[in-house]
Amino acid sequence: MDAIVKKLHDHDNRPTEAEAEEAVRTLLRFIGDDIGREGLRDTPKRVVKAYKEMFAGYDQDAEEELGRTFEEVAGYDDIVLVKDIPFFSHCEHHMVPIIGKAHVAYLPDGKVLGLSKIARVIEIYGRRLQIQETLTAQIAHGIDDALHPRGVAVMIEAEHMCMAMRGIKKQGSTTITTSFTGAFKSDPHEQVRFMTLIRG
Ligand SMILES: Nc1nc2c(ncn2[C@@H]2O[C@H](COP(=O)(O)OP(=O)(O)OP(=O)(O)O)[C@@H](O)[C@H]2O)c(=O)[nH]1
Numbered sequence: 001m002d003a004i005v006k007k008l009h010d011h012d013n014r015p016t017e018a019e020a021e022e023a024v025r026t027l028l029r030f031i032g033d034d035i036g037r038e039g040l041r042d043t044p045k046r047v048v049k050a051y052k053e054m055f056a057g058y059d060q061d062a063e064e065e066l067g068r069t070f071e072e073v074a075g076y077d078d079i080v081l082v083k084d085i086p087f088f089s090h091c092e093h094h095m096v097p098i099i100g101k102a103h104v105a106y107l108p109d110g111k112v113l114g115l116s117k118i119a120r121v122i123e124i125y126g127r128r129l130q131i132q133e134t135l136t137a138q139i140a141h142g143i144d145d146a147l148h149p150r151g152v153a154v155m156i157e158a159e160h161m162c163m164a165m166r167g168i169k170k171q172g173s174t175t176i177t178t179s180f181t182g183a184f185k186s187d188p189h190e191q192v193r194f195m196t197l198i199r200g
């Protein structure tokens, strides 16, 4: 398995939920709020619960999700494109949201994926701390490794809240990244077809 999609995580040294809640209390005190007030009483618990959901990708394996493929494709061998798949991730530098949509295509070589599995792979890699380039490459290589298609194409268009809410404070900018494998990488014509279908 390509290093880019392998599991990265050491599960043995994870703090407990109680320790994570204590860290949230520390941050609440750090921003200057009062952890004793009524409105914040359950906030550490809620934040830890939300983190477990938003970062569930660390406990999920894309290879497993993509394990189920369909071999009977009745002669279909042309592009399969799922576009405008919305996703959320968090940037690894500031831990604030990246909000966008992904377009994913592949050229089958005897096998096809359940369409929902494409969205599941985006969820798995998106629900980790990311930079957009890595997320894009992981989705492409994850599908490539599982399906061995003739090619995979991924485009992500996203807004980074770390550029909108803080720092340079530029709202509304979109970052576009692409990752191509196989025929999409070697054949400019296939890339153009992918782009045309996305914009069409
Ligand atoms: N390449 C890339 N950069 C990202 C992504 N998300 C955030 N960044 C950038 O990561 C950089 C981190 O830069 P630093 O100078 O270490 O951090 P900083 O002082 O908080 O930077 P500013 O955002 O410029 O205030 C910033 O330029 C962010 O815009 C991403 O997905 N890909």
Ligand SMILES: [Zn+2]
Pocket: 091, 092, 093, 094, 095, 096, 160, 162, 163
């Ligand atoms: Zn950031």
